[in-house]
Amino acid sequence: MPFDPKNVIELTDAALAADYTRVRRAASAIVRELAKAGDEKAAKELRSLVRKRGVPLKASGYVESLPVDAKSRLPLLEEQSWPDVPVFLNAEANRIFHDFLRDVQHVDELCAKGLASRLGLLLSGPPGTGKTLLAAHVAAQLARPFYVVRLDSVISSLLGDTAKNIRSVFDFVPSRDAVLLIDEMDAVAKLRDDRHELGELKRVVNTVIQSLDNLDSHAVVIAATNHPHLLDPAIWRRFPYKIELGLPDVDVRKDLWRHFLFEDRDEAKISNELAAISEGLSGADIEAIGLTARRNALLDNRPLDIASVVSAVLHSSSDKSALPRRDALDADHKKHIAQSLKEHFGLSGADIARLLGVTRQSVYGYLKQEAEAHDGG
Template sequence: MRKNNIIEQSWANDLPALVEAGLLEDKKNLELSAISLVRRLRNEFPDVAKGIAAVLSGYSKGNGAFRSVGVSPPADRDTHANLLQVDDATRGALKPVFDARIESEVARFVAERERAEELLKAGVMPANKLLLTGAPGTGKTMLATWLAQKLEMKIAVFDLATSLSSLLGNTGLNIKRIFSYAKQESIILFLDEFDAIAKRRDDATDVGELKRIVNVLLKEMESWPSRSILIAATNHPELLDPAIYRRFDSCVSLPLPDKEQVIAIIARSLGERLDTVSPSILDLLGEVLKGKNASEIVLYSNNAIKHHLINEMPLDESLMTTLLDCARRENSKKIGILCYAMKQALGSKISVRKLAELSGLSTTTVQYHIKKGVKQ
């Protein structure tokens, strides 16, 4: 009897928070209190605990009564411009090429989402707020789109930079409306150019309005429900307010591709044509292009394919010509080094005359670079 009293009291302690969260429509705290109740009631009142867990998992999947019907995405009150770009059928989205470390971080996030129901039943919250950082063209948007496809969820994109520059006065309100839409639907809300808003609150250039917006954002993130996913992307994580940073469950920092990923990205772009490319050229490309962003590597590969098709040139050759073109545009000093690297990689398969033809240099200059390279 006494034991029962203690247990009853312990779970009864959760009730005021549950009622308060319900009245305030604070879904996150409502969920947390319900999860806590499941844990506390599991032994003494297994049926009640199961019942609450079933309600929680139905909600997390956006089932039945919890599914909102025909909620349309919000628009700005003054300009009527759509605040969100919603895509509810991401198909054919490719998974970005990542190294093993990022692969496993992404896999862990996906596993938590795919097994969200199980986790909720066990009384723990699955991760639902992901921060993606990385230089431009490293796959932040690509990853968010792929996740939407993988998890079979709609994705709604909110570009903070555009919205902030044109609608500063309404931004606080717009953010509230965007979050309230995203909380009703079971979706991925993708906040692009996140640093535009999530600036340090102590930044000297910060205006009061911006501070207010950051506070709105913090509050909205606090009450983000488990069934939806929030993904934010930024090229400037150092500008983020530490308070905002802390609110993410996971932070994945996407690096520039190393040699292995460069080769994988080129191989994917070339598709079946890869069979006609000599391994030494691929190796050379990996070496020369490592450290460029993935977007530039995809662009490079596509240019080489176009060159190959339009000029009816062997792919090996168009890959080299395109590489020399890029070097010429970036820094003409690199062309000599590239001629040397190509000779090293291909040996007798490429003549000095051919290198001169591809690079636009004279045979004497090519010879000079090859000799200079050998001496280095």
């Protein structure tokens, strides 16, 4: 399809000037045109190029000017690349995610009819549930730059400077047609009736609220928090779209195992069994276990050791994760795992044999030995 000539001219001029910000902005506009025309392959390739973050331009001496803290001179934001791993959501979260994207993509049409709302998305949930990853996917889907607030720079030892830093962040991002993520939102937007907070910190919350109110209808702001109960109610009202990212349900866990352990190969039975025994683990836990098992297999030049994956799952909990061992599990270890899988999850002998990589006869032997030892005790 023919591109808007203005975007092609802008892209060429920006490239010759070694101005990465303008290059990225013009390229992102072309990505949107490609996606709108249905050419997802070309859009994906161009997104991938933009994701490289202008390394040749930076090598030529270009440095993007970011707002900085007046005292420390540290940048208040950092630009992060679009993600190269998928995001896995349950049905409700996926619905809200796509509703939000649709409204952003049609904001001009909605504004013309007086139907636009704030383009604010609030993500809540425990660590490891994919809040930052989901925010990055929003930026990627919109082909916009992705900026993350650096709280270590924004929150100054001089409380008055914190409010100034917040204003600087909100002044900068709309000019870049970017997606802004404020992680750990509760750090700057706590309940204003908290008796333990100083008056100046309450003024910081007011600054956040005022800055959100002053954004135009095209600005995309995402807030994330591990502690939603700490947020001021006024903050909740300024984010019409809300997604609670809890621990993955069984269907999401199946998808996570299939992707991170089996590289999206069809290993339905084992994925289903792993999903059943990994309740309580976060997506980050499953990713770490799956990728570690694959690394071990690659470096040792051997097939995946599913038994070591099962052992890691059984030794993990919501507040502590274990990783697969590199050495093979001995028979005694497998015997205890077999008993646990039978007792706590009700898996059949065939299911246990598949997970441990042994015969069903071996499993029956493990269970018999365990039963005899229990009776003897």
